[in-house]
Structure formats: C-alpha cells, structure tokens
Amino acid sequence: MIxxxxxGIAVLFETSVAISAGNAQGFTRLWWTVAxxxxxxxxxxxxxxxxLEFDVGVGYSIWTSAAGVGxxxxxxxxxxxxxxRKKLLGISLVIGGVIGLHLSGAA
Numbered sequence: 001m002i003x004x005x006x007x008g009i010a011v012l013f014e015t016s017v018a019i020s021a022g023n024a025q026g027f028t029r030l031w032w033t034v035a036x037x038x039x040x041x042x043x044x045x046x047x048x049x050x051x052l053e054f055d056v057g058v059g060y061s062i063w064t065s066a067a068g069v070g071x072x073x074x075x076x077x078x079x080x081x082x083x084x085r086k087k088l089l090g091i092s093l094v095i096g097g098v099i100g101l102h103l104s105g106a107a
Contacts, residue, residue: 003053006046007063013043014067019074058101065094
C-alpha cells in the first residue's frame, strides 16, 4: 500500500516537472528552472521508493502515464489548452492501460 502512496507523490511531482519546464522557457527563467530540477529530483526519489515493491516496467509506466494525463488535464483547466475528443479518448486509453497494468498483479 505504501508503494502506491510513493507512486502518487512521484506522479504529482512529475506533473510539476512538466508544468515548470514549460514555464522555464528553455531554462532561461531561473526560478522555473530551479522548480523543474527540484521537482524532478523529488519525483525520481519517490518513484525509486515505489519501485521497491512494483516491477520496474509497471511502476515506470504508471508513473509516466498518470503524470501525462495530469499535465493534459491541468493544461486544459489552467492554461487554456483545448481538451478535444481525441485527447479525451487518449486519456481513456491511458487509464485503461494503467488499470490493465495494475490488474497484472505486479504490486
């Protein structure tokens, strides 16, 4: 159970990496750059803790997939990005894949 908490924290910080990196504008904005690097380190740390129980392929796939979905949703909610039917279909497929990985009994 604790591995899921670690993975959830890793997902939150990985989502923060994407948002910060987008605002860092090629690492030309100092504080967004710092936020990107610190968030990345924290995300990787918690991912490594979750991988003590998850298979690497399953844990990493869930981590990147959930963070990707989070970034798309946050982009739509806070940055005016369009959430099209194709994006919603993609999100649904990703969620289905994550559920399939979880049901594989890997953790």
